[in-house]
Amino acid sequence: MVVTEDEEGSATAPWLSDVLHNNRRELRSAARKWKKSKLDTDLISYCTLLSKFSLEVTTAKTSFYKEKLETSAQDPQKLHNIFSSLLNPPAPPSPSSLTAEDFTTFYTEKMERICQTFTSLPTSLTITQSALHYFFTDTALNCSSRRGFANYSVLQSYYLPTGSNPFSYAPDHLT
Secondary structure, eight states: OOOEEOTTSOEEOTTOOHHHHHHHHHHHHHHHHHHHHOOHHHHHHHHHHHHHHHHHHHHHHHHHHHHHHHHTTTOHHHHHHHHHHHHSOOOOOOOOSOOHHHHHHHHHHHHHHHHHHSOOOOSOOBOOHHHHHHHTSTTTOOTTOTTOOSOHHHHHHHHSOOSSOTTBOSOGGGO
16 A cells, blocks of 8 residues: 655645545544534534545445455455555554653753843842733734734833843833
């Protein structure tokens, strides 16, 4: 059996057609919708799509292997290879040998290297209560955006020294 790869690089089965890919996309969308809403109607919709998709995959696999067996009926070696691949599928790739400890070590060392690149930091920071309050409100921080901070210039004013005291990290109008 030949397994191809799609655009993202993940393995795809040869019997999965564009229609099945679209149906799988709809199925995943319905699952996300149900998990979000927890409504019975969304669950019924998801279950309906799931049974439809399962039936279509079974039909596609059956017709794929039926055609493959019919074309190889006269060649015993090909038939043996087909049955062998069905009865003894290839072993899944071995799990990663990396452990949580490896990740912790890597992350800690990386953070230490990054910290070493900074020049010495001030020993004390003055951040006022109003500056902290403003920082944690929706006007200064846009949590729904993947881009992070919504208003960088506002945040800069809290973390760059301003005013007469070089160690003060709050805007003068908030101190």
